[in-house]
Amino acid sequence: GKTRRGLINQLKAVVGQGPLNEDAVMTIESLLLQADVGIEATETIIETLQAKLKEEALPPEEAIAYLKTILQDILDQPLQNQNNDDFVPEKDTFNIWLVTGVNGAGKTTTIGKLAHLTQKSGYNCIIAAADTFRAAAVEQVKVWGERTNTPVIANPGKNTDPAAVVYDAISAAKSRNSELLLVDTAGRLQNKKNLMDELAKIRRIISKQAPEAKIESLLVLDATLGQNGLRQAQVFSEAAQLSGVVLTKLDGSAKGGVALAVAQQLNLPIRFIGVGEGIEDLRPFSSYEFVEALLNG
Amino acid sequence: MFDALAERLEDAWKKLRGQDKISKSNIQDALKEVRRALLEADVNLQVVKNFIAEVEKEANGAEVISGVNPGQQFIKIVYDELVKVMGESNVPLAQADKAPTIILMAGLQGTGKTTATAKLALYLQKQQQTCLMVATDVYRPAAINQLLTLGKQINVPVFEMGTDANPVEIARQGIEKAKELGVDTVLIDTAGRLQIDQDMMAELAQIKETVQPHDTLLVVDAMTGQEAANLTRTFHEQIGITGAILTKLDGDSRGGAALSVRQVSGQPIKFVGVGEKVEALEPFYPDRLASRILNMGDILTLVEKAQEEI
Ligand SMILES: Nc1nc2c(ncn2[C@@H]2O[C@H](COP(=O)(O)OP(=O)(O)OP(=O)(O)O)[C@@H](O)[C@H]2O)c(=O)[nH]1
Ligand SMILES: Nc1nc2c(ncn2[C@@H]2O[C@H](COP(=O)(O)OP(=O)(O)OP(=O)(O)O)[C@@H](O)[C@H]2O)c(=O)[nH]1
Numbered sequence: 164g165k166t167r168r169g170l171i172n173q174l175k176a177v178v179g180q181g182p183l184n185e186d187a188v189m190t191i192e193s194l195l196l197q198a199d200v201g202i203e204a205t206e207t208i209i210e211t212l213q214a215k216l217k218e219e220a221l222p223p224e225e226a227i228a229y230l231k232t233i234l235q236d237i238l239d240q241p242l243q244n245q246n247n248d249d250f251v252p253e254k255d256t257f258n259i260w261l262v263t264g265v266n267g268a269g270k271t272t273t274i275g276k277l278a279h280l281t282q283k284s285g286y287n288c289i290i291a292a293a294d295t296f297r298a299a300a301v302e303q304v305k306v307w308g309e310r311t312n313t314p315v316i317a318n319p320g321k322n323t324d325p326a327a328v329v330y331d332a333i334s335a336a337k338s339r340n341s342e343l344l345l346v347d348t349a350g351r352l353q354n355k356k357n358l359m360d361e362l363a364k365i366r367r368i369i370s371k372q373a374p375e376a377k378i379e380s381l382l383v384l385d386a387t388l389g390q391n392g393l394r395q396a397q398v399f400s401e402a403a404q405l406s407g408v409v410l411t412k413l414d415g416s417a418k419g420g421v422a423l424a425v426a427q428q429l430n431l432p433i434r435f436i437g438v439g440e441g442i443e444d445l446r447p448f449s450s451y452e453f454v455e456a457l458l459n460g
Numbered sequence: 461m462f463d464a465l466a467e468r469l470e471d472a473w474k475k476l477r478g479q480d481k482i483s484k485s486n487i488q489d490a491l492k493e494v495r496r497a498l499l500e501a502d503v504n505l506q507v508v509k510n511f512i513a514e515v516e517k518e519a520n521g522a523e524v525i526s527g528v529n530p531g532q533q534f535i536k537i538v539y540d541e542l543v544k545v546m547g548e549s550n551v552p553l554a555q556a557d558k559a560p561t562i563i564l565m566a567g568l569q570g571t572g573k574t575t576a577t578a579k580l581a582l583y584l585q586k587q588q589q590t591c592l593m594v595a596t597d598v599y600r601p602a603a604i605n606q607l608l609t610l611g612k613q614i615n616v617p618v619f620e621m622g623t624d625a626n627p628v629e630i631a632r633q634g635i636e637k638a639k640e641l642g643v644d645t646v647l648i649d650t651a652g653r654l655q656i657d658q659d660m661m662a663e664l665a666q667i668k669e670t671v672q673p674h675d676t677l678l679v680v681d682a683m684t685g686q687e688a689a690n691l692t693r694t695f696h697e698q699i700g701i702t703g704a705i706l707t708k709l710d711g712d713s714r715g716g717a718a719l720s721v722r723q724v725s726g727q728p729i730k731f732v733g734v735g736e737k738v739e740a741l742e743p744f745y746p747d748r749l750a751s752r753i754l755n756m757g758d759i760l761t762l763v764e765k766a767q768e769e770i
């Protein structure tokens with residue numbers, strides 16, 4: 164919007180030679196806070212920038228570039244020791260991607276998009292409809308199965324044990340020689356102990372039933388989220404042994420700044436972004452683009 | 461974590477021990493802590509600024525109650541202001557002079573509109589009112605099916621025309637159906653939409669224009685961050701809302717979005733969602749949410765006690 168564009172111009176105007184004055188700090192602070200970066204992470208980021216500028220007098224353009232580097236480094240850190248070219252299922256291996264998150268974050272839609280993307284790239288894919296709770300959740304994921312020509316393993320009964328569905332889906336995937344099993348799970352708020360236990364059980368069954376599989380456990384975070392996103396990542400991380408994050412709804416005007424804190428504190432890489440409700444609206448995550456969008460509005 | 465604000469406020473006031481008045485100069489550190497607490501609770505930055513300015517005015521010159529330290533006294537001022545800004549509790553749904561009352565649901569994707577539609581229908585049914593729910597979400601896979609399933613659960617009829625029909629037309633015919641059935645209230649579920657999606661916002665405006673609802677409720681996820689203010693502003697400007705429902709309050713989010721929604725729209729929060737089940741709907745209590753946002757309960761009880769003793 165207008166005000167945000169105003170902010171970055173303002174930023175250029177207030178960042179002078181040498182250390183940031185109070186005006187500049189305030190401007191950067193409001194930019195980051197309004198992107199949901201959170202007050203703690205914001206303070207750390209500004210301190211890092213300030214330390215650099217005290218050490219070395221940078222012209223405004225370079226100071227802003229340095230700020231971007233700080234942000235990008237936070238996002239890239241979790242991938243430091245990994246080959247981070249493309250995040251794809253491993254070929255000639257059985258891959259299982261477990262998709263988790265709070266209610267309404269965009270899990271099922273992301274499953275649909277992932278099925279499309281991987282089918283298109285020639286993977287033999289299958290979906291487990293392990294949300295056995297929400298009204299018409301199975302029907303929803305089945306529509307995505309039809310759209311993407313992906314078989315969906317579901318239990319026709321209502322309120323059945325989701326772990327049983329996952330169990331069946333792993334057998335089905337193996338007998339069909341599938342390369343990728345996508346597991347849709349019910350939305351759950353991280354403070355619901357029984358539901359988090361249920362998720363932990365699903366995660367255990369996956370390891371146990373498919374010890375040979377390459378497992379990715381993804382948390383779907385809504386970019387509209389505020390600071391609760393960090394709490395979600397903490398608790399889901401434990402229950403589901405998370406290995407990455409998908410940030411959805413970035414086609415809106417929310418910036419998803421809480422992802423910075425998630426990357427930093429939990430060392431979780433962001434793998435994909437959701438940029439719409441359509442089948443093609445999933446993109447690999449780019450820290451460069453994310454930071455540009457965060458600061459430029 | 462708990463009462464972190466109270467602890468930091470304590471520090472802010474330490475150097476002021478012995479002072480018996482809250483003044484502009486001795487209040488600054490404490491205001492900073494309140495600002496921080498509100499930001500941590502996801503209250504929108506601009507809303508925080510306005511709120512702090514208001515508190516500063518209120519607090520200036522307040523007498524400190526004996527038996528309470530100025531920090532605690534100050535929290536009470538902040539809390540009271542927060543409750544005031546948050547508006548009334550228990551604002552009922554609109555009621556048409558002549559049935560049916562028409563209620564339109566609106567909001568971003570995944571906030572809980574469809575669930576809240578069923579929750580409201582059940583709530584009204586418990587008050588001996590008859591309802592019809594109208595399924596206008598032709599976009600999201602199985603959205604109609606979701607509403608039909610919920611309708612069956614609570615025994616409330618659902619009007620739908622499949623996914624090939626136009627949402628505006630579905631809404632229009634839904635109202636006719638409601639009149640034909642003679643129900644007391646008709647609830648219109650709509651597809652989730654981003655406030656920056658002009659086509660979808662135009663569609664919603666057209667639905668509203670067509671059905672002339674008595675209540676237009678913005679459904680907002682309690683976990684929403686800074687965006688709560690922007691989305692509320694746009695929905696209010698372009699559609700015109702008459703109230704809000706705050707969902708997923710059964711989580712552990714601090715719910716600062718509530719303050720943003722209320723401040724920006726000036727409209728009351730009518731209900732809160734506290735679970736996935738259709739029964740999980742409660743009236744809104746501003747005092748509870750104020751404590752939740754400030755993340756402190758005990759200290760308030762203490763201040764209240766001290767106040768009673770004078
Ligand atoms: N604009 C936008 N909407 C999205 C995106 N991803 C998902 N949605 C929408 O968000 C809503 C919720 O998506 P779902 O995929 O049903 O979310 P979920 O996490 O499976 O929800 P539950 O299973 O109920 O917890 C739907 O209306 C989706 O179309 C995105 O990247 N952008
Ligand atoms: N825990 C909890 N979950 C809720 C609450 N309200 C809704 N949900 C869940 O949130 C998710 C999304 O709810 P929906 O009613 O489908 O949301 P919606 O706004 O209709 O979504 P779209 O139509 O896709 O925009 C579902 O998993 C619901 O069960 C609530 O108050 N608490």
Ligand SMILES: [Mg+2]
Nearest residue numbers: 270271294300
């Ligand atoms: Mg789902």
Ligand SMILES: [Mg+2]
Nearest residue numbers: 573574597603
């Ligand atoms: Mg819906």
